[in-house]
Amino acid sequence: MIKEFIQGLSITAKHLLPGHTTTVEYPKQKLEIAERFRGLHRLVPDHDREKCVACGLCPTVCPAKCITVEAGEDENGVKYPKVYQIDMLRCIFCGYCVEACPVEAIEMTGEYELASYKREDFCFTKERLLK
């Protein structure tokens, strides 16, 4: 009995020695984000505008129904999204929109600090997503 108690105590004492902490002091230090991390979305730009052609696959596949796309045509008759909006309060970060996009116009970044004070701040419009 005593032997096991001492064994337990020695395990905790061993961890008291320097070099055993695994804490990452978050706001000061940050973990490295994996390449495939599914964070905030980003619309991929192509020259001066977005690559998106407003085909509507991403709102179709989205399980949380958080994407709103309204298609429009520019003066050359090219389709583009007049409105492209993601409601981050609904988004479940499943990555289906990226998987579905036929022109690789949307991707997910390593951005995960999405907290905000106002409800409106969670509506990511096209302009914010293009950044």
Next chain:
Amino acid sequence: MPEMLSLSNDPILFLSVMVAKILVVFIVVVLIVAYATYAERKIIGRMQTRLGPTMTGPLGLLQPIADGLKLFFKEDIIPAQSSKFAFILAPMMILVPAFITVAVIPFGDFITVGGYLVPLHITDLNVGILYILAMAGLGVYGIVLAGWASNNKYSLIGGIRSAAQMVSYELAAGLSMIAVFMLSETLSLRGIVDAQAGSVLNWYIFSQPLAFCLFVITSLAEINRTPFDLPEAETELVSGFCTEYSSMKYALFFMAEYANMIVVSAITATLFLGGPAGPFAGPINLLLKIFFFMFLFIWIRATFPRVRYDQLMFMGWKVFLPLALLNIVITGAVIVF
């Protein structure tokens, strides 16, 4: 040889020295309480591969002050259905005995002030140990009262557990102390320290190892530390007797827990480790011994699971009590023959 300072030979000096001693001891105990919380968080944090507080001041050293400030400014909630008087009284009843127990602990030999000898203890009761036991007995009222006054079933169970635990463990603790003053032939703590003077081998830890172990374990139970922290048992009773407490009242409970740790460490040091004896100045020796025991308590907390209520009772009545009695019999036999 200078005369001993007393009320009759220089009343004003005596009173001012007395007040100074009380203030110094009080401040030191409060400081240790504050930084014991810090030390506990740091040590357990390290043991658990964490860091403990780091953000408040350098190395998080201001954390106890921040905690105190936060608790001080928090809303003081008294549950509507509670018994208000008892609810307010309980935290005081638990803190005061914890602090006044320190009064009988000798923290050094004598110093000379204004041509008189001044003993380094606040008071030397000739029934010092009985006084300690009495204060420990008073402390339990605070917990029971808190548990009852909160009008919360979890608190009530915590209070009842604590009452049962204290009663059964105080018995074993008291009996293990008896062996000590059978050897010292005095109940005064100063007398016990004097009886251990001379060499390290005179310390009662060597002549009374069983009593020492019993006392350390039972006092762990008396101050509700892991593995005997059943009255507050976070994962069973939410927080036991202090579930309903907030703000400064909660802080008083918190302080009482650490003050009790200090008191128990000091008593153990006095009874078994020669009190202020050692290589440095008296108070420093005593402090080092106190810190050693506090580290032990923290270390145990980081390692062991919690025992169950019935097992705790079983150990108290069927293991520790007979062992303590046996120890008395053996000590008696050795003294007589």
Next chain:
Amino acid sequence: MAKKETMTINMGPQHPSTHGVLQLVLELDGETVVNAVPHVGFLHRGVEKLAENRSYHRALPLTDRLDYLAPMSNNLGYVLAVEKLLGITDQIPERAKVVRVMMAEITRIKSHLVWLATHALDIGAMTVFLYCFREREAIMDMYEKLSGARMTSNYFRVGGLSLDLPEGFENDVLEFIDAMPGHLNTYEGLLTGNKIWQKRTIGVAKISAEDAIDIGLTGPALRASGVDWDLRRDNPYSGYEDYDFKVITRDGCDTFDRYTARLDEMRESCKIIRQALDKLQPGPILADEPSVCLPAKKDVVNSIEGLIHQFKIITEGFKPEEGEIYQGVEAPKGELGYYMVSDGTANPFRMKVRPPSFVNLQALPQMIEGSMIADVVAAIGTLDIVLGEIDR
């Protein structure tokens, strides 16, 4: 004689050790539990109903959120069920099968680590909690590297996998399973031999083999009662028949045996993962079944056929023939079953989940009646329940 009264106490839904939002109404005589009634449903999100309004593909992320401590096991059960419904079980490529087994076993370790952590914490040994979470963090990092998410992985797909293994992933797994036995010994050093831990677990929350079968217990809770039953061996899926592993059983029927059984299961899982790593060969990760699987991304971008294919699958989904099937998998907590009914449309007509925790929870009143409050938390811990799965 004085009247004997009992006290009714509400344990939960806000309680530190009811593992979420379980409510237990306990009738206490002093500290002894006379009667216990579990109340569930505080975390009900209607997962089964939601699935009926989504195509098979879009219902997959819902399963991540059942047992959120073992998302890949849930995914695995779901994709296997849908594949069975479609009748394409044989066409799953070998690589996908091996990766599925590997991730399912890593998930088992992940789930058991959380179980051990919380179980030990409930009994008061809080250091084990943080040691377990340290190892779990390594698994979370692997999850993140592989699927992009740390908890809701959503990685498997009907027909295979969503992505191939990232570079260096096999090394991470190998490193992890090399280190894991040492970590397990650390936990054991703190708990197994410790007299207090033994006192708190041996003989606590006993359930006999007959009762366990009557109630429908599955997983480690059943096997620790001496019943040798493991779906991985007795009803193999995803190629489990090709792996060499022991089914861990114990005869003690108590908390301590469930504890050692789960620890040994983690060791067995490490062995299975090692075998899976040896089996891993390059190859396709999606079945060659164009009516179900999405085309490769490069085909979508470069060819009009691929583009049309992508549009067709995403907008229309796939339509299994009318019928119903049941597929059970050995999830970390027990048998996780999906009962799927298809009416020939793109959405499931019914998705019934048989969550292991829900069934296992039934054993709780029987386990704790007559024992003490402290044993209640030990019993909740040893059943390893997750409320996300119970309430769905």
